[in-house]
Amino acid sequence: MHNLEKIEKKKEQRNLFDKKIFFFLLFSIFYSLNANAQCAMCRASLESNGDTSQAEAVNDGIVYLMAIPYILVAVIGIFIYRMYYAKK
Template identity: 45%
Template sequence: MKVIKGFLLTILFTLISQIQSLAQCAMCRASVENNVHTGETSVGAGLNTGILYLFIMPYLIAMVIGYMWYKNAKKRKSKFVFQGEKF
């Protein structure tokens, strides 16, 4: 029952937060369109770079945490090996 409640709360949170993210996309689009009409196209390239930066950061953080977890698990495993015997 707890799993179902957690799943439903996750879906509800996702639906609520998506409304806010769509509003931000409309603001970015309006900003880029306004700059293109005035002849400045460098803002669009900067916006794309910012999007890629925001896209990569969570994956980079997850990779660093995974690497640290792996090294820690490997170190703990080597502590339990004593004279060729595993405990």
């Protein structure tokens, strides 16, 4: 029975760890910072006509395009992590 208790305790710890990871990822996705992701030449050409809203829109687009690869790598990492620990 002692081994069964150890197994149950490990499952509880893993579930707690999974919940922490889930909430961290959820918080990371919805928490945003103001970022300037344009190159200097793009910014200069967009701001030269005086319309900064277009420059901000291009900046937002660059940030969104940059985020997709990071999200994909994170999902693949979680998938590999779960496969690795499912075998043990």
